[in-house]
Each structure stands twice: as structure tokens, then as C-alpha cells.
Amino acid sequence: MNQNFDIIIVGGGAAGFFTAINIVEKNPKLKVAILERGAEVLQKVRISGGGRCNVTHACFEPNELVKYYPRGEKELRGPFHQFCSGDTIEWFEKHGVELKIEDDGRMFPVSNSSQTIIECFLTATQKLGIEVLTGQSVQSIFKKEALWKIETQNENYIAEKLILATGSNPKIWEMLQTYGHAIVSPVPSLFTFNIKDSRIKELPGVAAQVTVKVKDTKLTSTGPLLITHWGMSGPAVLKLSAWGARILHDKNYQFTIFVNWLNDVESTEAEKILKDLKQEHAKKAVSKKSHFDFPNRLWESLVLASGIEAETKWADLSKVQLQNLSNQLTNGTFQVNGKSTFKEEFVTAGGIDLKEINFKTMESKLHENLYFAGEIVNIDAITGGFNFQNAWTSGFILANGI
The missing domain is CATH 3.50.50.60 (FAD/NAD(P)-binding domain)
Structure with missing residues (x-):
């Protein structure tokens, strides 16, 4: 019938x-x-x-x-x-x-x-x-x-x-x-990035306004980034995953990203800001307080990743340490190894x-x-x-x- x-x-x-x-x-x-x-x-x-x-x-x-x-x-x-x-x-x-x-x-x-x-x-x-x-x-x-x-x-x-x-x-x-x-x-089009990295391991739930770029591509995006238990998520990452759906699939979801935690501040400008902070806060410990628009925990992690020990004072920072810190802030390199589905x-x-x-x-x-x-x-x-x-x-x- x-x-x-x-x-x-x-x-x-x-x-x-x-x-x-x-x-x-x-x-x-x-x-x-x-x-x-x-x-x-x-x-x-x-x-x-x-x-x-x-x-x-x-x-x-x-x-x-x-x-x-x-x-x-x-x-x-x-x-x-x-x-x-x-x-x-x-x-x-x-x-x-x-x-x-x-x-x-x-x-x-x-x-x-x-x-x-x-x-x-x-x-x-x-x-x-x-x-x-x-x-x-x-x-x-x-x-x-x-x-x-x-x-x-x-x-x-x-x-x-x-x-x-x-x-x-x-x-x-x-x-x-x-x-x-x-x-x-x-x-897949909307997904989060799986990243195992000591800098973010202890920071699930921390968010920052960033610019993210994918190495060797034209892919770039700005917006809030959220650190999760398995890596990175948030609008900045999801936008990249959508615009890069084909490219990242072809890379088998193995690629390198650059994160600028200061969003649009370039490394030379960041170095200048850090030099001013060095003058201003000479006697204070570098790792204690974030002077940027993201949480102290993230700042402390980036300071340690720059080879600066927890108790080091601003006055004692070497030129190389300042450059390292500027680099961590504006051009942090992270390896992405796989993806996860974003919620449902x-x-x-x-x-x-x-x-x-x-x-x-x-x-x-x-x-x-x-x-x-x-x-x-x-x-x-x-x-x-x-x-x-x-x-x-x-x-x-x-x-x-x-």
C-alpha cells in the first residue's frame, strides 16, 4: 500500500x-x-x-x-x-x-x-x-x-x-x-584542541582574551580562550576549528599554534612594557601579580616557563629573561595533538x-x-x-x- x-x-x-x-x-x-x-x-x-x-x-x-x-x-x-x-x-x-x-x-x-x-x-x-x-x-x-x-x-x-x-x-x-x-x-567543524603542556596543566577554567594562529597557514582568530582539562577551548579556538575544518583535517589534527596572551600587543611592545614594570616594581617578586588582563595563575605559569624562579625580583631580571617572558606572552608555542567534540x-x-x-x-x-x-x-x-x-x-x- x-x-x-x-x-x-x-x-x-x-x-x-x-x-x-x-x-x-x-x-x-x-x-x-x-x-x-x-x-x-x-x-x-x-x-x-x-x-x-x-x-x-x-x-x-x-x-x-x-x-x-x-x-x-x-x-x-x-x-x-x-x-x-x-x-x-x-x-x-x-x-x-x-x-x-x-x-x-x-x-x-x-x-x-x-x-x-x-x-x-x-x-x-x-x-x-x-x-x-x-x-x-x-x-x-x-x-x-x-x-x-x-x-x-x-x-x-x-x-x-x-x-x-x-x-x-x-x-x-x-x-x-x-x-x-x-x-x-x-x-568535523566545531572542536576543541587537545594539548598536553606543563604551562596549562594546572589551569583548567582559566580564560583570557587572545589571538591564536596556526603555524604554516593563514588561519588566525581572536577572542576568549578557555583552558580545559584536555587542552584549549572557547570562541577563539572554535572559530579556528570552523574556518580551518578542512586544513586541520588534512593535518590529521597534529599542528602547532601560537598564542598571544596579550591579544594584539607585539613582542617588541611587550618588552617595552616589561622594562617599565621592571623599573616600577623593582623590589617585588615577578611571579606574584599579573599586570595584564588575565588571572595571576596564568601569569605565574608563564613566568616560570620563561626560566624565572618564583622568588626572583623584577630588578634582578636579565635581558634574556625579559625576552623569554615577552615571547611567552606574545608568541607561546603549543603542540596540538588531536581534537575533542565541543559539548553536544x-x-x-x-x-x-x-x-x-x-x-x-x-x-x-x-x-x-x-x-x-x-x-x-x-x-x-x-x-x-x-x-x-x-x-x-x-x-x-x-x-x-x-
Whole structure:
């Protein structure tokens, strides 16, 4: 028995639901179903943002917003002019969910619970008569004349239009390759750096505003860095991991980084500052107090790493020790040996080649009535609500196109 629908959406995540709701709100007569392979829908929404759901980011200018996407910057410019973060806020408000902005620009439901977003979607799909079918793992996709036939392990579905919102699902990517779509192979995008180094071993939890560079590449990033039990994390590192996803993968996650703990102060300038401190604090122990914008514990560790003993006074510093300290502060060299996933934010770079998608409608350029929404395409962003914004925008554009 075939079940017939006007539109089938494969993938019961953020992009799938948002697309379905927007389609039926604009065309109430359409018969739409969402197929989800798991027993539960919206699982990534549930755990995102530490269970609070980081819905979007308070960046309201499309040309600025695109800069947060290592892959997709050029392609998203047009779509963001149609549906940007401000439109997201308005959409959720209309659907009974108020959002708030936090100091770092991330936006969450006022309720501080991802359950609010899940209930908003489930209520809307019920009200609009969208069928949500769980436990439906797609085994094959056929194109039969003007219709799509989708086989799951226990059902057959027929639809005029097929929308794939399956995120980083390799099985679906493989099926698309048989239809001639090029897949950019997936590599991890948001990850932290594993570093074993005596300078940071005792400092988990210490944070500083830094500039980080990857040796022998053009990769550089500034922002807060967080020392962890296994190495380094925080926005500065995550940004590097996103922009360097391919390069660092090719290096097998073995590479050298340079950390400037003084952010944008160069070594010659740092030396001058240290010489002034030497005059000013001559009788005090160098290691006792950080004179920079980071904690004393980190300062003490960098002082010791410069070959300066704990009790050494400023007045007794040799020229070489001053240079060593300046170097530790502005050009600390650390070996990265492997990576760790950042919290639950498993994001991959990779997916359907962007050249094969019409970004005015999110339709495949190779097959009529085949559409894509969310992370299935080769678009990804840094952490902060940007990946969800891509889901909302692509879903909205797709619904408009239909």
C-alpha cells in the first residue's frame, strides 16, 4: 500500500519542522508529512544550547550575518535578505514564543527551555494537520515519472515534492550521489584542541582574551580562550576549528599554534612594557601579580616557563629573561595533538555541493521537485545560534518557493 502526500519531508529536526509549518501556513490545502527515522523528533533542538536552545543570534544585518559561516557565506547573502534574525524573532513571537538576547548576542526563549521551542513546533504541526511519522528510516528514493517514491523499512510513500532535511546523514547523501548530486565529504567543524603542556596543566577554567594562529597557514582568530582539562577551548579556538575544518583535517589534527596572551600587543611592545614594570616594581617578586588582563595563575605559569624562579625580583631580571617572558606572552608555542567534540554541538563541514542548489527556492538544480533545508547542504557556522538561523532561513525560502 502506498501512502500519498503532496509533499514529504524527510527529517524531523529543526529544518524539517520549520519548513513543514511554513508550507502549510501558506497553503493549507496541501497534504504534508514529516518522516523521522528515530523514535523522537527534534532531538538536536532538545539538547542544543545546554538544553535552552540557542534559537538565533542578535546580528540583524544580512551582510554581517553571513560572516559567521565558513561555508555558505556567499550563498546565504540573498536568503538572509529575505529572512534574517529579526524575522526569526518575529516568527516565534507570532507563534507564542518570546526570545531574549544575552550579553554575547546569543538568543534563547525567555523560558530558558528548549521544550518551549519543541512544543511550539508540535502544536503548530497538529493544528495544521501535518502528519509526523516516527520510526521511518528511509531505505530508498525513486523518481517515477513526475512523482517521488520513498520506501522506509515498513512503508511506501508517494509525493509530488520531496524535501530532504536530514542534516549530516551519510546514508541520504549516498542516495543523492546515485542521482548525480556531488557531496563534499564531511569533516568535523566545531572542536576543541587537545594539548598536553606543563604551562596549562594546572589551569583548567582559566580564560583570557587572545589571538591564536596556526603555524604554516593563514588561519588566525581572536577572542576568549578557555583552558580545559584536555587542552584549549572557547570562541577563539572554535572559530579556528570552523574556518580551518578542512586544513586541520588534512593535518590529521597534529599542528602547532601560537598564542598571544596579550591579544594584539607585539613582542617588541611587550618588552617595552616589561622594562617599565621592571623599573616600577623593582623590589617585588615577578611571579606574584599579573599586570595584564588575565588571572595571576596564568601569569605565574608563564613566568616560570620563561626560566624565572618564583622568588626572583623584577630588578634582578636579565635581558634574556625579559625576552623569554615577552615571547611567552606574545608568541607561546603549543603542540596540538588531536581534537575533542565541543559539548553536544556536533557540526560537520560538508554536504551537497552548493553549486547544485537554487538559493532562491532551495530546489535542486538537477531534479525538479527535490528540495533541501538545513545542514544537509555544505553550509555550517560557528557556534552561537547561526546553524539554527540557516535552518529557519532555508525552510522559509523553500516554503516561499513552493
